[in-house]
Amino acid sequence: xxxxMKITGSESVELRETSITNVVFGADIPHDSNARSxxxxxxxxxxxKILAAVGGEAADDxxxxxxxxxxxxxxxDCYRNVQIDVVNASQVVRQITVPNAFVVDYSEDFTDExxxxxxxxxxxxxxxxxxxxxxxxxxxxx
Amino acid sequence: MGFTLKVEGSSTxxxxxxxITGVKFRTDIPHDSNARSxxxxxxxxxxxKILTAVxxxxxxxxxxxxxxxxxxxxxxDCYRxxxxxxxxxxxxIRKFTYPNAFVVDYKEDYGDxxxxxxxxxxxxxxxxxxxxxxxxGGYSV
Numbered sequence: 001x002x003x004x005m006k007i008t009g010s011e012s013v014e015l016r017e018t019s020i021t022n023v024v025f026g027a028d029i030p031h032d033s034n035a036r037s038x039x040x041x042x043x044x045x046x047x048x049k050i051l052a053a054v055g056g057e058a059a060d061d062x063x064x065x066x067x068x069x070x071x072x073x074x075x076x077d078c079y080r081n082v083q084i085d086v087v088n089a090s091q092v093v094r095q096i097t098v099p100n101a102f103v104v105d106y107s108e109d110f111t112d113e114x115x116x117x118x119x120x121x122x123x124x125x126x127x128x129x130x131x132x133x134x135x136x137x138x139x140x141x142x
Numbered sequence: 143m144g145f146t147l148k149v150e151g152s153s154t155x156x157x158x159x160x161x162i163t164g165v166k167f168r169t170d171i172p173h174d175s176n177a178r179s180x181x182x183x184x185x186x187x188x189x190x191k192i193l194t195a196v197x198x199x200x201x202x203x204x205x206x207x208x209x210x211x212x213x214x215x216x217x218x219d220c221y222r223x224x225x226x227x228x229x230x231x232x233x234x235i236r237k238f239t240y241p242n243a244f245v246v247d248y249k250e251d252y253g254d255x256x257x258x259x260x261x262x263x264x265x266x267x268x269x270x271x272x273x274x275x276x277x278x279g280g281y282s283v
Contacts, residue, residue: 052233126178
């Protein structure tokens with residue numbers, strides 16, 4: 001399963017299947033509601049590898065993720081458009097577009113036992129803009 | 143993957159690739175916010191080995207980390223400049239700079255089965271100085 005993420009804002013970040021290892025999509029609804037709640041949110045967790053550039057290629061975009069996580073709330077750049085594609089057998093299984101995403105958690109983990117680092121990015125859609133979230137898929141593409 | 147740690151304050155602490163075994167960087171944001179929160183913090187966790195000096199080598203600087211963790215809040219020396227580099231394949235993958243870092247946790251662990259002790263240092267950037275943090279990377283050593 002190939003996972004791709006594209007973030008557009010003041011700068012663009014593109015990470016492909018060589019880097020991203022896991023995507024978890026979740027709809028956040030209160031578990032204790034007696035009827036359908038209006039309190040609806042959405043969180044997406046993206047996990048991947050921080051790769052070292054070899055053979056003179058450009059460094060990967062993961063350091064931009066770290067800097068995005070540190071953008072203060074006063075700056076409009078803290079909201080960015082995130083598109084996640086799940087591609088399998090020439091089919092786009094899911095295409096999730098989070099147009100006003102902000103970071104709620106970011107971590108990087110490096111150890112001397114592995115050759116690559118690991119990042120975890122947790123994003124949410126701005127809650128008053130939930131209608132703009134797109135949840136598509138089931139069309140062909142690569 | 144190799145790491146270097148430099149702490150600059152009243153004295154300079156340098157630890158290199160032979161000592162440090164892991165680095166964890168984290169941005170602390172409340173998980174329950176509905177929109178981007180102004181409550182932003184950053185934590186870094188460094189783990190490594192406490193090596194014994196042999197052949198007349200100087201002792202490693204880990205004891206200085208322990209002393210830093212004991213500096214009282216009344217002294218300005220409790221805030222120090224921390225620079226961490228993550229290096230792999232002749233590339234600086236990350237360079238984290240925390241100009242006003244303070245210790246929130248320091249632990250040393252010794253057992254009778256290993257020949258070395260281990261330490262774990264957790265530092266945070268002073269929260270009102272978050273804008274001064276620098277995360278760089280992706281260039282040659």
